[in-house]
Amino acid sequence: MLAGALAGISEHTVIYPVDAIKTRMQVLPSLSPSALLAQTSGANSSSTLTASSSLLSHLRHASTTQSLRTLWRGVASVIMGAGPAHAMHFGTYEFVKEVAGGDREGLRGVGGTALAGAMATTASDAFMNPFDVIKQRMQLQSSTYRSVIACAKHVHATEGLRAFYISYPTTLLMNIPLQAVQFSVYEILKSFLNPTGEYSPSTHIAAGGVAGGVAAALTTPLDVAKTLLQTRGTSNDARIRNARGMAEALKIIVARDGWKGLRRGMSARVVTFAPSTAISWASYEFFKSLIKSQDYQSSAMA
Template structure:
């Protein structure tokens, strides 16, 4: 029987195509598993004047949505993620590994600057591709959303609000994603090395390091995520002030005026709960597919 490859001994520079394919498979796996919780997070972050669209917690939201709209409502918009997540994660991980290598992140020791730069660069590229898909996803996740398909939603947003509607939240997305991924990637690398200093094959290490890194990054960036949700769903709002919100500073001003600090914590629990297993699965899948593809 052929000897199994030494997983951690694989050359970290697996090649751009391998990294992109591994990232695509990891991204689809990540988003599909936790999509219903992400739907609840979106609804909890939306400022609505309708009592039926206000949720006090994850349990309350899950119970009310399943009772009044059915379980299928929690999966509305998942097609947008399926279309965008694979290519976006392929771009993310391909850029991540390329920049990490160029910046010296694969050298011995803790390369803090190189790993942070790699995470930030990967985010700029991936979010440019994914932002329109995220706008479509959140519009379909809303309470009583009138959209029945990804393509119908995209057409109506473009017709009613123009192309800029798909990118009005892009600066905010970057304001979230650059620190999120820089923190996540750095924390992941350092925890992985701490938990597994020998570099032996250890899927548990990838799961634990990914979950902790995602939780830390997700909690820190939740206030900006609330502002992003307001920007991405403004076209479906009935509140004139929210419908006319123009950017991140405008959104944060409205949040502060209406709810103060409490408003910036909207959706914190489902966001962290979504991110922890998602990032754990994402890193586990990425490391697995990367090794599997290279061993073929």
């Protein structure tokens, strides 16, 4: 759990600016035309954003119209939530994997690993979801929040406690398959690249990066729906503001942006997840190996 907490903080803080751009890419197409015009007014033609703007376009826009420091806005929420959430995540994962036979060979091992990943995200997301809502509200380009506490108070006062968990079912529907795919691909690649099972940083980075990228690409549509639900209180569109769940969010996205709307932010999401998952697994395996080594040395001295 300690290794997981340290890995979670490392993962989220390093990749946070790209995650902020991903949020903006997913929210922007859902704004009303007047809000979009207001948001991009004053920017020159080379930095004006459209619904199909690329990751680099958003990065250039942030650097020319705002300070790049705004891409770090809300990072405190992630730091506060990521440690405990990832402690639950990896603690649950290791426990369930052992009980379910995830260390065995063949389909039984893959099934046990997938189940462990699904159970781990169910536990950690219950804790992390409110922090994720605050993070995404602060990541918006038009956000005026200057602290996590101020954002939390405003969301609670204007939308109630339910706003912090309106996206939880969608988050689970996204993260359960995401984590099942990610953990399964990671364990398979790790075993293939490093059959001895010894600590190997390069193996953990490579396997983690591929696993994160694959899982992120496959679950992008659900992530777009989750973002819509978590930021609905900032929209000028009455239908978005009153969206109640994943199914309705998906319908709104397709109605307003077409099927391509379900892929909004996929490039940024993959760019975020591949290195962040690599960092997470590399950090986790490093801290786990370090803690085990210290425990072994303590036992030997005793």
